[in-house]
Amino acid sequence: MIAKQVFKKSKRLSFVIMLFLSLFMINEMNAQTKPSISGVVLDEVGMPIPGANVVERGTKNSTSTDIDGKYTIRVVSPKSELVFSYIGYENLTQLVGQKKSINVSLKSATSKLDEVVVIGYGTSKRSDLTGSVATISGADLKKVPVANIAETLTGRIAGVQVTSSEGSPDSEIKIRVRGGGSLTQDSSPLIIVDGFPVNSMNDVSPSDVENITILKDASSTAIYGSRGAYGVIIITTKSGKNNKVAVSYNVFYGTKNIAKYIDVLNPQDFAKWQYEYALLSSNPKGSTTSYDKYFGPWQSYAGVEATNWQKEIYGLKGTAQSHDLGVRGGTDKLSYNFNYALYDETAIMVGSNYKRNNLSLNLKNKTSDKVDLGFTIRYSNTQIGGSGANEQKEISTADSRLKHVVGYSPIDLPGLTTDDTDEAVSSYLVNPFVAVADNDRKQIRTNFNMLGSFSWKIINNMQFKSDFGLDVYNSLDYRFYGRSTYYASNIPLAVNQGSPSLVMSDEKEKRFRNANTINYDLKGLLGKDHNFKFLLGEEMIDYQSNTVTSAIQGYPKTFSFEKAMNLTTQGIPQSIDNNYSPDDKLLSFFGRVNYDFKNRYLFTATYRADGSSKFLGDNRWGYFPSAAVAWKINEENFMKNASWLNALKMRLSYGQAGNNNIPTGQIIQTFQSSNSAWINNVSNYWAASKTMANPDLKWETTITQNLGIDFSVLKNRLSGTVDLYKNVTSDLLINFPVSGSGYDSQYRNMGANQNKGLELSFNAVAIDKEDYGLSFNFNIGFNKSNINSLGIMDNFGWSSTWNSTMLPTNDYAVNVGQPLGMMVGFKNDGRYEVSDFTYNTTTGAYTLKPYFLADGVTKNPEGVVSNSTLIGTVAPGSMKLKDINNDGIVNAKDVSIIGNSNPKHTGGLVINANVHQFDFMAAFNWSYGNDVYNANKIEFSTTASSPNGQYRNLSTVMADGQRWTNLDPVSGTLVTDPTALQALNATTTMWSPKMDRFIVSDWAMEDASFLRLNTFTIGYTAPDSFVSKLGISKLRFYQTMSNVFTLTNYSGPDPEVSTRRKTPLTPGVDSSAYPRSRQVVFGLNLTF
Structure with missing residues (x-):
């Protein structure tokens, strides 16, 4: 009985086991038939996302990515869809189909309004800003392969005007935020890199930049006090992330060609004019002796091939290459970012090159829940070869290589065009290759920057932070002046005249900074409707500089630049100058309070006190307050039903900022050490500064008023900002001439300047599909400046000095009631x-x-x-x-006002598009309503250069058939009969080139309005299914063309030019600029 019962139970158990095994086998068979999908999930920059969710739509079947962003999942059928998601990113759905591998890149879900923006000594959500702030992301910068970060700002931000003086690799790039403000001093914005103030962006690699923030109104800039009067540009470099090690390699290689030449007379036309000039210049008229010495019959030059000297000197095929290696990663405790970048350019001009190495390391360590440490080190080495277009001082009539190139004879003329010609006699007879070799230059710049930070979370919502920074800059500058140069022929010591010279300058700068801040966020402590944030801080900056300049003259006449640098003992030391600037110290105390009520009404107030060693007594301290309010109108109850409106905010701000941007040592009389024989040929060991001291100097102050509106509609598909502003700068720091005092000038506080304008920025997303996209970014800025007062000074004129014989000598006017940049002439x-x-x-x-x-x-x-x-x-x-x-x-x-260098408006348009794996970007910029002073047009349309202006070539504006002529082409004699002379010139339109002086007239003041396609890029990103087989995360190829085309009525080589860069009083002169080039680049972005 018992056995029978056991048997029955065993039979039932066997049945259950068999049933389970059958079901298991069926499930296993089904599992074997289910598609298995694997892949990797990345972010927008190709970094893996660990912990991302991968879910089969409509089921509970899911998995997560590992630390490398990889996943594997089985799905029901090829018709299944996978949904990829992660906090802070937009969900992405992919159809499985016949794919075995699906790699995806998730886009950030952060809206433009929720974006975190870097501001002075902190950050803020864009929606909570009360000031005028603009940003550019590192992803946008990546689409523009350039040598200098400043170039990427061109046409990108309303009210920010970016212009380069010319086309050389190291050309000065001028940035003006809302027109600047100072008259005679630098109006450049303050540049902050990772919290540290720097003089230039040149030494920062574009590939190492995370984002750029531009602060434009006093509500934003007043926290920087004395340094924020003309705007602030904050550059944040990349840092590590808490994930797997990611390696990126970006490379591009490109070629450059000159964009436009100055057209000159062909050989026959050149010879014909020389023949006519000889007839007109001889005494008595009619003799051709000065012509016959070097030329044959002018008719014989018909069909003779000209030497295109511009092509020979500036028309080389330049190359540019960039290599960038980045390693990024970390853990919960330690994150790091290492970057090495090399940029190497051989420019379009003979002997012109540029090479820069950048090295950076960023470390962040979370030592505990309360303490964070940060350390950044950056090093750059830049080497620049070639003298470019202009000489060092821009004072001689032969200070430019371009004048030799354009004006040089298109044909060889034995006995006239020789290699040994002295440019003091005639710069236009110096062979262009000799002119370049005899005016050479080499610069070596190194910059070392070290930053450290300590952050301590004292209690919840209260944080103390201390930043330390050291910046060391060194510049070695070698200038060589060969025997043909103006410099060599005008050396005061007669025995050394006509011999090569070398001027060596060694400049050293050191800047130390320490800033300590306490942030306290009272969010929730005063109720859910009231939010307070406080910032208190102290900052100290100590700056030192020392420059030693040595001049060695009297080298053997055959010496080249290379020999002069390596064999300095073969020359005669002539002068050694040591210019040591007193320490520039700045001590500051500042604070900021932010308050919002119901996240609807916002208030910001800042206050900063700056003490500068550049001023004395009661003038030492400057006080700079600001206040701003904002109203989020879309948060009001009466707007709740406006579903189409995502954001609408009105901003109003008022504030004050300062400027102490003058050389140190202006409050007490300074001296420089100088062993020199340049003063009456007598050795002098101490020479007083040419600038008279002024103990009463004080801060230059700028008051800013701003009214703005931010909006976003249609699910953030259309957004934008509108700003109205007015900036008034008073107590201008002006270098005032004090003739008769024994000094050249004295810095004084006098006068006032004003800028007011309107800025508009719009962003539109026209198409936003998975495989298609189209967006537009448009901005335009209107600025009108005005000199309100010049203090005790009367209106005065200023010379651009592009030529010493021009009339009028003062070709610019500085007048009350007008802006800077007013051109004067006949x-x-x-x-x-x-x-x-x-x-x-x-x-x-x-x-x-x-x-x-x-x-x-x-x-x-x-x-x-x-x-x-x-x-x-x-x-x-x-x-x-x-x-x-x-x-x-x-x-x-x-003489009267004949031109205005100030545009009525400037702006830009950026178009981004993507179609499947392809991406496109076109960036336009423009300027409208400004004039350019075309000095080249005057220079190369007359024979006014003495004594041998006859023999230089002219531009085609004076071509045969256009210029007035007195020459009978049949008889070869001068026509004097009135009727015959009038008939001979019945179809000509220009005057005769023969005149004694260069005349500045409105004929040379041209409308330089332009529209430029600055950058065009087309890229292709390889499919994830392909790159995963190669073991990499992301692979993108691209081609970029820069300076694609320019629409303009300007007759010169380029309308975006300003070559007289020694003073802000003479903007918009086009005189012998280094030609701008057109660049085509092929690149690769690779992420492992």
Whole structure:
């Protein structure tokens, strides 16, 4: 009985076991038939995302990615869909299909309004900002392969104007935020890199930048006090992340070619003009002796191939390459980011090159729940070869290599165009290759930057932070002046004149900074509707600089630059100057309070006190307050039903910032150590500064008012900002001339300047699909500046000094009621015609019809004004100028405003698109309503250069058939008969190039409005299924063209130019600029 029961139970148990095994086998068979999918989940920059969720849609089947971002999951069928998700990122759905591997990149889910923005000594959500702030992400920078970060700002931000002086690899890039403000001092914005103030962005690798923030109004900049008057640019570099080690390698290689040449006369036209010039210049007229010495019959040069000297010197095929290696990773305790970047450019000009090495390491250590440590070290080494376009001091008439290149004869003329010609006699007879070799330069710049930070969470919501920084900069500058240069021929010591010289400059700068801040967030302590944040801080900056300059002259005449640098003992030491600046110390105390009520009404107030060693007594301290309010209108109850509105905020701010941007040592008389024989050929060991001290100097102050609106609609598909502003700068720091005192000038506080304007920025997402996308970023800025006062000074003129013989000498005006950049000169009235003269048939002389009758008072109905005092003897075909004051004579009294370098508005448009694996980007920028002073146009349309201006080439504006001519091409003689002369010039439109002086007139002031396609990029990102087989995370190829095209009416090589960079008083001059190039780059972005 018992056995029977056991048997029955065993039978039932066997049945259950068999049933279980059958079900298990069926499930296992089903599992074997289910598709298995694997892959990796990455973020937008190709970094793996550990812990991301992977779910089969409509089921509970899911998995998570491992520390490398990898996953594996089985799904029901090929029709299944996988949903990838992670906190802070947008969900992404993928159809399985026949794929065995699915790699995805998740986009950040953070809206533009929730984006965290870096501000002064802290961060803030964009939606909580009360000031005018703009940002550019590192991802946007990555799409523009450039050598200098500043170039990436071009046309990107409303109210921020970025211009380069010329096209050389190390050209000065000028940034002006809302027009600047100072008259004679630098109006550049303060540049902050990882909390540390620097002089330039040049030494920061673009690939190492996480984001850039631009602070534009006083509510944002006043926290920086004395240094924030003209805006603040905050650069944040990359740091490590708490995940697996990720390696990125970015490389590009490109070629550069000159964008545009200055067209010059061909050999026959050149020879024909030389022949006519000889006839006109001889005494008596009609002799061709000066021509026959070097030329054959001008007709014989027809078809002769010209030497294109611009192509020979500036028309090389330049190359640029960049290599960037980054290693990024970390754990919960320690994160790191290492970056090495190399940029190497061989430019389009002979002997011009640029090479920069950047090395950086960023470490962050979380030693405990309360303490964080940070350490950053950066090193850069930059080497620049070649003198570029201009000489060091920009004072001589031969200070530019371009003048040699454009004006040099297009044909070889034995006995005239020689390698040994002294440019003091005629710079236009110096062979361009000799001119470049004899005016050479080498610069070596090193920059070492070390930053450390200590952060302590004292209690919840209260944090103390201390930052320390050391910046060491060294610049070695070697300038070589060969025997043909103006410098060599004008050495005071006669025995050394005409011999090569070497000027060596060693500049050392050191800056130490310490800042200590306490942040306290009272969120929730005063109730859920009230939020307070406090910041208190102290900062100390100590800056030192020392420059030693040595001049060695009298080298053997055959010495090259290389020999002069390596064999300095072969020259004669002439002077050693040691310019040591007193320490520039700044001590500051500052605070900021942020309050919001119901996340609807926002208030920000800041206050900063700066004490500067540049000022004395009561003037030492400057006090800079600011206040701002904002109203989130979309948070109001009456807007709750406006589903189309995502954000609408109104901002209002008022604040004060300062400027102490003058050289140190202006409050007490300083001296420099100088062993020199340049002063009356007598050795001098101490020389007083040329600038008189002023113990009463005080802070220059800028008051800013700003009204702004931020909005976002249609699910953030359309967003933008509108800002109205007014900035008034008073107590301007002006270097005031003090003639008769024994000094050249003295810094004084005097006058006021004003900028006001309107800025508009719009972002639109037209298409936002998984495989398609199209977006637009548009900005435009209107700025109007005005000089409100010049203090005790009267309106005054200033010279651009592009030529020492030009008239008028002061070609810029600084007038109350007008902006800086007003160009001064004569008004062109075409040319004198035959009918303006009476002709003496006996002598063959032309006499200008008198402006007044014999009584000297009554105007002659047929009278003609005379400008012979300016251009020399007036004859038919001579340039004619307008008589502004109607006295019959054109002279200095007839000078007037003829141009304005200030644009009515500037802006930019960036278009981004993607189609499947392809991405596209086009970036435009423009300027409208500004004039450029085309000094090249004047320079190369006349023979005014003495004594051998005859032999230089001219631009095609003076081509045969366009210029006035007196030459009978058949007989080869001068035409004197009035009827024949008028008939000979019936179709010509220009005046004769022959004149004694360079005349500045409105003919050379050109509308330089332009629209430029600055950058165009097309990229291709390899599919994830492909790159996963290669063991990499992301692979992107791209091609970028820079300076693609420019639409403009400007006749010069490029409308975006300003070459007289020694003073802000003469903007917009185009004189012998290093030509701008067009670049095509092929690149690769690779992430492991």
